[in-house]
Amino acid sequence: MPSGGLFADTPAASDAGAAPASVQEVPHFHHHRQRLRQRFLAAGPDSVSDYEMLELVLFRAIPRRDVKPLAKQLLARFGDFNAVISAPPSRLAEVTGAGEAVICELKIVEAAAHRLARSRVLHRPVITSWGQLMDYCKTAMAHRETEQFRILFLDRKNVLIADEEQARGTVDHVPVYPREVVKRALELNASALILVHNHPSGDPTPSQADIDMTRQIERAAKAVGLVIHDHVVVGKQADASFRSLGLL
Structure with missing residues (x-):
């Protein structure tokens, strides 16, 4: 086939060191999540800030996106971690990115805190x-x-x-x-x-x-x-x- 054929200018053909198309790049926040979870488990809750604690909660609700911006938005709107999880769902929904899954996770944390304190x-x-x-x-x-x-x-x-x-x-x-x-x-x-x-x-x-x-x-x-x-x-x-x- 001539050198100027159909596949000659594709990255897979022209870049000898390119990764296979099936290998996807690990998102930049993946390692951050691992490090944050490890620090929380090893050093306890006092080792993380309010926005990091919120990140830990939001990881489950938003598994494939950097949640730090949303955590900081929630804190800016409501003040602190306790105020965020205690906020009414209608007000949480006013924050861009706080969909049903996020609100559900926050309300689960709030309910768990109340149940533990009551017990x-x-x-x-x-x-x-x-x-x-x-x-x-x-x-x-x-x-x-x-x-x-x-x-x-x-x-x-x-x-x-x-x-x-x-x-x-x-x-x-x-x-x-x-x-x-x-x-x-x-x-x-x-x-x-x-x-x-x-x-x-x-x-x-x-x-x-x-x-x-x-x-x-x-x-x-x-x-x-x-x-x-x-x-x-x-x-x-x-x-x-x-x-x-x-x-x-």
């Missing part, structure tokens, strides 16, 4: 696990964008027997009905309650509405022999105890 306090005396109880409340509520009111139900030995969300509200208000609180406590055969709600603003200082609502619940509870141990307001960085503030 450490459920069916245990609150007196000996108060720190873990507050950690659980912060994990579940501190980064929510709307108010949530939860009730922790205790038995006669102050063992946590149930933890339930009573109501959801807006960014600065949540409707709570004392009669419903008492009714549920009686259904569970509870002897005492701890009330918990969050302030999306981040400031845990109780409002006058919080104080009035707590007193209404306290009066309804006393009428049937229930004790209100505390009402805790959870903020993003701190919490406030009605008992410590002399409001109960």
